[in-house]
Amino acid sequence: MGFKFETVKANRISQNIVEQIRSAILDGELKIGDQLPSEKNFARHFGVSKSSLREAYRVLEAFGLLEIRQGMTGGAFIKEVDLTTVKNCLVNYFFFQNPGIRNYTQIRTFIEPEVVKICAGKITDEEIEYLENNILAMEQEPDGKSFISDLDIAFHKKLVDITGNEIISLIVESIQTALINIKRIVHTDEQFLKMVCNDHRKIVNALREHDPEKASKAMLKHINEVEKGMLASKSGAMIITEEGLLMQNRKN
Amino acid sequence: MGFKFETVKANRISQNIVEQIRSAILDGELKIGDQLPSEKNFARHFGVSKSSLREAYRVLEAFGLLEIRQGMTGGAFIKEVDLTTVKNCLVNYFFFQNPGIRNYTQIRTFIEPEVVKICAGKITDEEIEYLENNILAMEQEPDGKSFISDLDIAFHKKLVDITGNEIISLIVESIQTALINIKRIVHTDEQFLKMVCNDHRKIVNALREHDPEKASKAMLKHINEVEKGMLASKSGAMIITEEGLLMQNRKN
DNA sequence: AATATTAAAACATCAGATGTTTTAATATTT
DNA sequence: AAATATTAAAACATCTGATGTTTTAATATT
Numbered sequence: 001m002g003f004k005f006e007t008v009k010a011n012r013i014s015q016n017i018v019e020q021i022r023s024a025i026l027d028g029e030l031k032i033g034d035q036l037p038s039e040k041n042f043a044r045h046f047g048v049s050k051s052s053l054r055e056a057y058r059v060l061e062a063f064g065l066l067e068i069r070q071g072m073t074g075g076a077f078i079k080e081v082d083l084t085t086v087k088n089c090l091v092n093y094f095f096f097q098n099p100g101i102r103n104y105t106q107i108r109t110f111i112e113p114e115v116v117k118i119c120a121g122k123i124t125d126e127e128i129e130y131l132e133n134n135i136l137a138m139e140q141e142p143d144g145k146s147f148i149s150d151l152d153i154a155f156h157k158k159l160v161d162i163t164g165n166e167i168i169s170l171i172v173e174s175i176q177t178a179l180i181n182i183k184r185i186v187h188t189d190e191q192f193l194k195m196v197c198n199d200h201r202k203i204v205n206a207l208r209e210h211d212p213e214k215a216s217k218a219m220l221k222h223i224n225e226v227e228k229g230m231l232a233s234k235s236g237a238m239i240i241t242e243e244g245l246l247m248q249n250r251k252n
Numbered sequence: 253m254g255f256k257f258e259t260v261k262a263n264r265i266s267q268n269i270v271e272q273i274r275s276a277i278l279d280g281e282l283k284i285g286d287q288l289p290s291e292k293n294f295a296r297h298f299g300v301s302k303s304s305l306r307e308a309y310r311v312l313e314a315f316g317l318l319e320i321r322q323g324m325t326g327g328a329f330i331k332e333v334d335l336t337t338v339k340n341c342l343v344n345y346f347f348f349q350n351p352g353i354r355n356y357t358q359i360r361t362f363i364e365p366e367v368v369k370i371c372a373g374k375i376t377d378e379e380i381e382y383l384e385n386n387i388l389a390m391e392q393e394p395d396g397k398s399f400i401s402d403l404d405i406a407f408h409k410k411l412v413d414i415t416g417n418e419i420i421s422l423i424v425e426s427i428q429t430a431l432i433n434i435k436r437i438v439h440t441d442e443q444f445l446k447m448v449c450n451d452h453r454k455i456v457n458a459l460r461e462h463d464p465e466k467a468s469k470a471m472l473k474h475i476n477e478v479e480k481g482m483l484a485s486k487s488g489a490m491i492i493t494e495e496g497l498l499m500q501n502r503k504n
Numbered sequence: 505a506a507t508a509t510t511a512a513a514a515c516a517t518c519a520g521a522t523g524t525t526t527t528a529a530t531a532t533t534t
Numbered sequence: 535a536a537a538t539a540t541t542a543a544a545a546c547a548t549c550t551g552a553t554g555t556t557t558t559a560a561t562a563t564t
Contacts, residue, residue, distance in 0.1 A: 013548075014310060026347055038514060049549045051303055054515090055310045058266060062311040063344055070515045071557025080348040081341075089333075089341040092315055093422070095278055096332040103417045110366045110420075111359070165355045168362075170345070171423055265517075290545060301518040306547090322546045323526025 013048050017056035025065060025078060036066075036076040086170060087177050094178040104179055105227040111172060112156070113220045116203060117212040119162045127162060131155060131204045139197050148193065149180055155200055192229045199225060265300050269308035277317060277330060288318075288328040338422065339429050346430040356427055357479040363424060364408070365471045368455060369464040371414045379414060383407065383456045391449050400445065401432055407452055444481045451477060 024030045036042060043053040057076055060066040064085030067077045138151045153176045160172045199222035206215035276282045288294060295305040309328055312318040316337030319329045390403045405428045412424045451474035458467035 018314075022344075026343075032348070040514085051306075051550090052548065054303075055307055057515095058307045059310050059314040062270075062314045063341070065344060068515075069557085070555075072511095072513045073558060074514050074556080076515095081345045083345075086341055086345045089315070089338055091278075092274075092317060093333045093335075093338045094419075096284070097418050099417070099419050103419050106415075106417055107363070107419050107423070111362050114362045163358075165351075165358055166349055167346075167351050167355050167359050167427070171359070175419070292545085303519090304517065309546095320546075321526085322524075324542095324544045325527060326525080326545050328546095 013052040014055035014059065017046060017048070017053060018059045021056070021060055022063070022065065030078050032078055032080050034078045036078070038075060083170065083173070087174050090174040091177060099178075101227055101230055104175055105223055108172075108175065108223045109220055111168065112159070112223060113216040115160050115163055115168065115172070116207065116215040116219045119159055120207050120210050120212040120215045123162055123207050123210070127158065128204060128208055131158060131200070131207075134158070135197055135200050135204065138193070138200070141193075148196075152196065153177075153180075195225055195229065196222075265298075265304040266307035266311065269298060269300070269305060270311050273308070273312055274315070274317065282330050284330055284332050286330045288330070290327060335422065335425070339426055342426045343429060351430075353479055353482055356431055357475055360424075360427065360475045361472055363420065364411070364475060365468040367412050367415055367420065367424070368459065368467040368471045371411055372459055372462050372464040372467045375414055375459050375462070379410065380456060380460055382410060383452075383459075386410070387449055387452050387456065390445070390452070393445075400448075404448065405429075405432075447477055447481065448474075 021030070021036070030036075037045060039050050039053055039057070043050045046053065057066060057068060060076075061068055064081040065079060067079040069075060069077070134151055134155050138148060138155075141148060141151075153173075156176060157169070157173055160169045163169075199218065202218040203215055203222065206218050273282070273288070282288075289297060291302050291305055291309070295302045298305065309318060309320060312328075313320055316333040317331060319331040321327060321329070386403055386407050390400060390407075393400060393403070405425075408428060409421070409425055412421045415421075451470065454470040455467055455474065458470050
């Protein structure tokens, strides 16, 4: 027979409770700010021990769905999942997938040129000023290191935020976060830094002229330049290839 | 003073352990398949109670980083984070963000036309056959419902898988999964279904001719048509707008 | 009125007991 | 000897109940 049965996972009490509460949230029965019963009462309600309920609470907290506070007015409260939770999750995933730099570049070339096209049509003077200050800060940084990464991320984040599309923000930010792990290792020399600043400036110039095509082309060129720069650089501890980082802890 | 201090999180034992183990994984000290000490031994090693360690294990398990098995040869094993974990996380996030259909369409129009361009250059006869069978199955489905969704997802998933870029796969699949929540509500009438099948067929035809531009244009048109169709339809329980689903449990 | 103390609610942690699952080793049967 | 059944042990799963800590509201004191 061609059937293949999946292993049925054990019926763990805590997991059962997690699913019940998560479903209640996704079904709209529990709203943001709602307080769940105290450990003691809820455990009695489910007919389980406090330990089991606590394990369920911990998991829901890890999902970002619950906030647990101590003290007299404390308890478990339904919470809106925040971006940090999702990004951590994506970082965990990308770590094992260890996608090649090519893959990151490819998805960036799909999204970010389009993003700046949108920006060109609606960017404000204030936002342009923000971006210019960002570039200035980067230029004045003597020998970059981690601070450069922060500025670089802030630059690209600002652009996606202008679009007002939170899905795009999430995706681009997550990719940036994942790329940090690679950039952190790359020896960013003076030349690389200069290139980034020049590219950013060209993008901002195009945006000031509200020229979508020009901005788009500048962004596309920038993304490809960054890839080229990263592939060219070498690190003592790790080897960077098109396929990904070669690290000790790769799966095989 | 313009400072704003963030609340410092309580030093919870379980969380401390979670972070230590997660760091060890991300630093490459723990590899896939590695077994952690038994609850008893590890708790003693950390100098904490079994309960605290168990809560940490539960959280790591929820992150998809750990697999915990019972029995004589059981224990806690480092695991590769799987797609399901990430998608669940994204579903939690999107639920509260409740992005508008516009936002989904926008990111899709950035990615999927480019995806089929790549496909046009490398698609095989086998893959074309798969796509055609998918369309046939959809056409034979009398009055769609949920089965249609599965076929629709499979169609788009196949295309991104052909690119071989796992980041793009993750993004597109997650968006599809999030869209299900909306599509499930939409009354997919005969006309809508026919439109989808026609569009899919045009895309496959272009792919068979290995014509990137034609495929790209067909995909772009398809995505916009789907949005139009969804905005046009109404549901009794919920109201679908460009801004998102109006549900009882929206934050305000 | 401002400050200090106290009490209570709720989570945090611990310790130890008992149950369940899984597998390896052993004993039994054919 | 091979197949089957039994047993033992390791490790997780769950429960119980005690004690500590945090936070805030109520109360007492200055």
